[in-house]
Amino acid sequence: MTLDVRDVDVELGGTRILEAVSANVADGRLVGVVGPNGAGKSTLLRAMNGIVEPVAGAVLVDEQAVHDLPSKAASRRIASVPQDTHLGFEFTVRETVEMGRHAHVPRFGSDPDPGAVERAMERADVARFADRAITSLSGGEKQRVLLARALAQQTPVLLLDEPTASLDVNHQVRTLELVRGLADDAERAVVAAIHDLDLAARYCDELVLVADGRVLDSGAPVEVLTPQAVRDAFDARVAVGTDPVTGEPTVTPLPEATGDLDNSVHVLGGGDAATPLLGALADAGADVTVGPVASGSLDHETATRLNFDAVTVPPFTAPGTDAVARAGELVDEADATVVPEAAADWGKNRRLRRDAAGVIVVSDDVAGDMPENDAPLADGLRVAPAGLVEAIGALDVAHEQFALADGGDRD
């Protein structure tokens, strides 16, 4: 059975919440809905299970519009796991899971599938506390009880609203492993709104990136979670890399650029020496280019994650003419050229920095965080890592002096 969301518009209280949202979930697929808070993820799920009626478009299960189905029929096709339950009364876990059988049990009669409740509790690993009151359970346990209740509905489509919210790492993974298994073994179509992008990328077959009521992108996690897309959706700076353990994209949020450094900076790197500088420059808000760096090196990896333009060369080779020429252009365009002392003479760096205006050499040997003015000018200004940003800012003022002093050495 396929869940098909076609061009859905949703309004709540006169405000447009979703606009022209489309998505398609096939059997056996786990689709993650990701996006910032207030993007409309929960509303999308509520449109999928028929609670809110789209003002345009439709949600179809097996070609039938969900909202037009009587709730009994809808609840046999789509089960939902809410974020939390409002069950204040002290129902036991078994009584709660039994509620999932509501649509299957006739008003006067007994359950046609008497084992369904027990099986659902086993599957969600809550059978151990079947007779405990639901109010006495922890958040993670309660979540699994609600999952068991949804499983008892025996539906081909399962929706989960933030199943990992407020769970610790262990329970997040356990819950998602379980959900992943549900998609795999029972040929269910599963949709989960997940706010943790790493977990979403790791467990979902597809992601739907929602922001501001629209679908920005959908598809495989690697395609959807680009730094630019995440930046657009979340209005946040992130670094996107590849998790070495799972091989899936991993998203590291970065603090918003705190500085207002609007200089352009070129960083001469190599292996891993420039890596710590890149983060600092990104934080400072600088417009950064990098290279040449060895392809696959830590410098390269970091530059990619930070979405910096980088000139790369194959590992263990000297930079070729093209690479050096390209790097030379970037150096010329940049207001400042930064080189870590360890990489000062790597590849053609010596030549590149000799040609550059405003060279800053970052050295761990410089004491304090103030520029050391008596450093040899031929090597550029030498600063400690902590003083780098300030030094770049000061370049504007000092630039002329540098140019004058440097003039004689130029070829």
Add this chain to the structure above:
Amino acid sequence: MRAFSRASAWTVGTFGVLVAVMLASATIGPVDISAGSVALAALDALAVPTAVTFYASTMPLPLGAEVPWFSFDIAYVSPLDFPVPGQAQYIVGEIRMPRIVLGAVVGAGLAIAGAVMQGFFRNPMADPSIIGVSSGAAVGAVTAIAFPLLLPMGVQMSAFAGALAAAFGVYMLATQNGRTPVATLLLAGVAVQTFLGAVTSYVIVHSGRSIREAMYWLMGNLNAAGWHDVELALPVVVLGSVVLLAYARDLNVLLAGEEDAHTLGVEVERTKRVLLAVSSIVTAAAVSVAGVIGFVGLIVPHVMRLLVGPDHRVLLPTSALAGGAFLVAADTFARAGPAELPVGIVTAFVGAPFFLYLLRNREVHAL
């Protein structure tokens, strides 16, 4: 099955308590009658209805108008005939039993409707009158007492009609676009109750000599009870309770919140309408024969929830039976003293402190 057997066990148990309380109550009164005689007289009085005959009659309306209505006769067969002293037979069968049975019926109706309303509103302070049923009944009854010519169909029918009109009015006020938000219903109920309370007071002020009767009705009492009252209230309460029991599972699911209930397959708005309508009718029937008896519908479901848990499949039948037992016991107390009290005073007098005890202990934390 588990729930069904629990419900059965508890229901049989509370039914036993109800029967015991009723029999004990019948021994108490100005004339001492032994428990044995009461039991035999009660068995003798057991009647199996064999036929109901409906026939056309008319119902008087305000301003001398009449509408076609119906009346009915029920034919009974009494299969048992134990020898009981004649006086005891009469006292138990014609004086005490109607009052006791009516107490049981009214208590059961109020308690089951109260349990439904507390679940429906997910609010521990909800009682069966929360959407204006009792205030509507009071307006109807007090008007019929003070101005018999204005409402010639009698106090009971006036109260019943007033109760249903008030409940329906509150429902309509709270409904917009086919949806009835529970919070709106609650507030509309409070507002309408206040308004109708003012109307009742106004009528009482102008009721002249019938003020005593009106006040007595308002306090709730069972002392003029006859089998006629039982015939009016019993079918409504029994049928209504059966419907409410059939919706016990829906009520459980509704407790999870309306959105969850919808995704679990409950037709939320329709279920709410059924529950509201039926519990209002049951309450109206109880109030119209006994006046406004407070606290039964509030206290009894609370106590039973402590004992049997929140599952309405168990809670509803046991609340009904325990409500009957509680009201019979309270009424026995009311009539056993040197001067007879309206039973509404007794239930409030016992009920309010008990409720405060629960409040200070655990019940409210569990809600």
